[in-house]
Amino acid sequence: MAAFAATAGGLLRLRAAGSEGQWRRLRGAGLLRGLLQPESATGVAAQRRRVAHFTFQPDPEPREYGQTQKMNLFQAITSALDNSLAKDPTAVIFGEDVAFGGVFRCTVGLRDKYGKDRVFNTPLCEQGIVGFGIGIAVTGATAIAEIQFADYIFPAFDQIVNEAAKYRYRSGDLFNCGSLTIRAPWGCVGHGALYHSQSPEAFFAHCPGIKVVVPRSPFQAKGLLLSCIEDKNPCIFFEPKILYRAAVEQVPVEPYNVPLSQAEVIQEGSDVTLVAWGTQVHVIREVAAMAQEKLGVSCEVIDLRTILPWDVDTVCKSVIKTGRLLISHEAPLTGGFASEISSTVQRRCPECV
Amino acid sequence: MAVAAAAARVWGSSRGLDRAGLLLLRRPGARGLARSLPRRQEQQHFPSLDDKPQFPGASAEFIDKLEFIQPNVISGIPVYRVMDRQGQIINPSEDPHLPQEKVLKFYRSMTLLNTMDRILYESQRQGRISFYMTNYGEEGTHVGSAAALDNTDLVFGQYREAGVLMYRDYPLELFMAQCYGNVSDLGKGRQMPVHYGCRERHFVTISSPLATQIPQAVGAAYAAKRANANRVVICYFGEGAASEGDAHAGFNFAATLECPIIFFCRNNGYAISTPTSEQYRGDGIAARGPGYGIMSIRVDGNDVFAVYNATKEARRRAVAENQPFLIEAMTYRIGHHSTSDDSSAYRSVDEVNYWDKQDHPISRLRHYLQSRGWWDDEQEKAWRKQSRKKVMEAFEQAERKPKPSPSLLFSDVYQEMPAQLRKQQEALARHLQTYGEHYPLDHFEK
Numbered sequence: 001m002a003a004f005a006a007t008a009g010g011l012l013r014l015r016a017a018g019s020e021g022q023w024r025r026l027r028g029a030g031l032l033r034g035l036l037q038p039e040s041a042t043g044v045a046a047q048r049r050r051v052a053h054f055t056f057q058p059d060p061e062p063r064e065y066g067q068t069q070k071m072n073l074f075q076a077i078t079s080a081l082d083n084s085l086a087k088d089p090t091a092v093i094f095g096e097d098v099a100f101g102g103v104f105r106c107t108v109g110l111r112d113k114y115g116k117d118r119v120f121n122t123p124l125c126e127q128g129i130v131g132f133g134i135g136i137a138v139t140g141a142t143a144i145a146e147i148q149f150a151d152y153i154f155p156a157f158d159q160i161v162n163e164a165a166k167y168r169y170r171s172g173d174l175f176n177c178g179s180l181t182i183r184a185p186w187g188c189v190g191h192g193a194l195y196h197s198q199s200p201e202a203f204f205a206h207c208p209g210i211k212v213v214v215p216r217s218p219f220q221a222k223g224l225l226l227s228c229i230e231d232k233n234p235c236i237f238f239e240p241k242i243l244y245r246a247a248v249e250q251v252p253v254e255p256y257n258v259p260l261s262q263a264e265v266i267q268e269g270s271d272v273t274l275v276a277w278g279t280q281v282h283v284i285r286e287v288a289a290m291a292q293e294k295l296g297v298s299c300e301v302i303d304l305r306t307i308l309p310w311d312v313d314t315v316c317k318s319v320i321k322t323g324r325l326l327i328s329h330e331a332p333l334t335g336g337f338a339s340e341i342s343s344t345v346q347r348r349c350p351e352c353v
Numbered sequence: 354m355a356v357a358a359a360a361a362r363v364w365g366s367s368r369g370l371d372r373a374g375l376l377l378l379r380r381p382g383a384r385g386l387a388r389s390l391p392r393r394q395e396q397q398h399f400p401s402l403d404d405k406p407q408f409p410g411a412s413a414e415f416i417d418k419l420e421f422i423q424p425n426v427i428s429g430i431p432v433y434r435v436m437d438r439q440g441q442i443i444n445p446s447e448d449p450h451l452p453q454e455k456v457l458k459f460y461r462s463m464t465l466l467n468t469m470d471r472i473l474y475e476s477q478r479q480g481r482i483s484f485y486m487t488n489y490g491e492e493g494t495h496v497g498s499a500a501a502l503d504n505t506d507l508v509f510g511q512y513r514e515a516g517v518l519m520y521r522d523y524p525l526e527l528f529m530a531q532c533y534g535n536v537s538d539l540g541k542g543r544q545m546p547v548h549y550g551c552r553e554r555h556f557v558t559i560s561s562p563l564a565t566q567i568p569q570a571v572g573a574a575y576a577a578k579r580a581n582a583n584r585v586v587i588c589y590f591g592e593g594a595a596s597e598g599d600a601h602a603g604f605n606f607a608a609t610l611e612c613p614i615i616f617f618c619r620n621n622g623y624a625i626s627t628p629t630s631e632q633y634r635g636d637g638i639a640a641r642g643p644g645y646g647i648m649s650i651r652v653d654g655n656d657v658f659a660v661y662n663a664t665k666e667a668r669r670r671a672v673a674e675n676q677p678f679l680i681e682a683m684t685y686r687i688g689h690h691s692t693s694d695d696s697s698a699y700r701s702v703d704e705v706n707y708w709d710k711q712d713h714p715i716s717r718l719r720h721y722l723q724s725r726g727w728w729d730d731e732q733e734k735a736w737r738k739q740s741r742k743k744v745m746e747a748f749e750q751a752e753r754k755p756k757p758s759p760s761l762l763f764s765d766v767y768q769e770m771p772a773q774l775r776k777q778q779e780a781l782a783r784h785l786q787t788y789g790e791h792y793p794l795d796h797f798e799k
Contacts, residue, residue, distance in 0.1 A: 092579070117579060123609055128568045128602030132610075135572020138557065139507070141579070143572070155598070162562045163569070169765045171550045171558035172541035178768055208766045208774070232768040261771065309771040 052242060054282040058249030059219055065252035074244040076218035076251045077106040080225040083255040085114045088142050093119045095129055095146030103148060104185055104244050130156035130182060134164050137177035144229060147184040150238055151198040164234040165209030178232035186238035187279050188330055199331040201307045204236055205340060211235040211260060212307040216281040218251045223258030231260060240279040263311035269300035272324040275315060275341060277304040280328050307337055316348045429636030432683055433663060434653035438712050440720025449658055453727050459500060459657055460722060462520045463492035463715050468740045472748055473532055477692040481752060482532045486547045490687030492516050493714025494619050497660025501668060502587060507573055508556045509566040509588045512547055521554040525744060529751035536798055542757040563594040567603030574612035578675055585668045587615045593624025595638045604645040607677035615667045616679045621686035626699040639681035647679050654682030655714040758798040
């Protein structure tokens, strides 16, 4: 696991759009086809794997939350966790390998800062991690559980769906585990294959009682994660692993919240609504730019942000305006979350699609 | 350490060496020690400090003989008991010497539970409630353990622990309300009968999936430790549920994270129709504890004092030492698994009768009480009449109450009701407006 993460970190070399750098990318290349060349190369260029299919686009520096700092996605996560443990003395972080800093460096420094009773390793057992987290939350303390890869969340599916999601309802609100948040790295990374690349949000979307959230950027991630931790319902927070290093932007140092269950229109348009979440938002942004340039099509781009409960109103409002909807996600098509969105939109606004 | 231990074995001291002896051994050369030992066998290798296993994963010595450890199931972990089957104290120093009032509370809790079980089982047969699970034969495990805890200790149960709630004075009205799913049910009528819960009495609401409560109880214990609450968590489960992965997860987490928790296994011989011989091949559940590094004991679950003593000591040490304890209470499920089960399909009536007549926790305690002069046949008769009357009254009242409003189908899914659920709630309301005549709305609150 650790070796993988180090390699992943070492191989991701994307340039943020607009910044000058030493490396230039060949145009029009698809995944694995391009070469990265140093500008000063004289002879044969070194072959390097081009691992990303998009360019991360940072958002403008936020002004309303005080001082900001350049952070990548995993640093933004660390910052959110740091803020949480500072504010809430009951908060604890646990999972496999979190003590030394985590395989993706999300918990670096936290054990030293907050103590080994607050940031600790558990045995290698996802059903135990989530069950244990539920128990902490039942007493009212804040539990932040890490599942090492979303691909490995399935042993905990029973605890999440049958227990966490139903705790409040089945007890008539006598008990709840609202102070539980589960974090997991999510989505494709280029070389992850079957078991380090999955996007399982659709499985959980079918489960009332939990919230499911996917950020597109460091700023969004910190604000959404803080909202999840403070939310009084059990939340699953999926972190696009390909963005851990690739996404860099200015992020406020102090805590702030990005609201759950609110989609964000990140680009206005008139001809078609494009919906995505996580990494795919950046792909869709490029698609919107290409559509404008090559087809003269004006796209409205929406980052869904929260998968469950999702912001039906924002999407429908946009589709009523544009009359067309395209949803794009990494997960398998059949039963993917796009089917929930499209069927709901068709039901809600039949006359405009 | 290994050297000192080996040396102690050779020199025959049972407690290891005293300080002086240890100092002597502190810097042995291999040669020096070999010289002073009698040679036992030609091939014996004396373990020198250089030759100790260094593996991080286990602290042990080397052995040069190939030998598999034989699991001991013929004469496994012994069963601790205080009373014999006739309710007589075997070893007076183990008698907890509880005051009369407390022991009478034990007896009344167990018998009241038994009475409630009979009446509610019947009520299911008559179609008044949908489902029920009795606790016949296991009353001792509930009451003995509950009595040894503080009232604020958190309880995670499986589904056959109603006696714990009974001991904590959960009113009959609320037992009935949950089984009838009426407006007085604290659970708002959402679950099947016997899925009790009570925040006030620190009894976490029961859920149907088995063993899921085990790792949760461990988490709660960890939080209690962090809060310096001087609180233990007790987690009940059956020997069948102990086969679930969640049980393994819970045991391992409790040990590695040093949690003040009591794991209480009710080994009652059956998981629905599956006997223990098909549930496990090792020496029950107690023998698994040491594998996780957990202090473990097996007790006679039909001996309320044995259960009490073991739980009391486990509680004291779990809180003082922040470590888990495993108690396997051997007992017998006299009743069927539930009202959906007829156990004559897989076990003999003779077997059931043996336990009912010869080794029942209620009878054993009654004999103890009678031998003390704390109970007699007249009191027994009067109490039976009184407890039956109490149960019948609660039962009749519960029957008369309406069910909760259908709008409660949608609340508490989240803390706040999201827009989509509100829409569904409104859609149901509109549906009932139009088609209400097809639904028994008279039985439900508006």
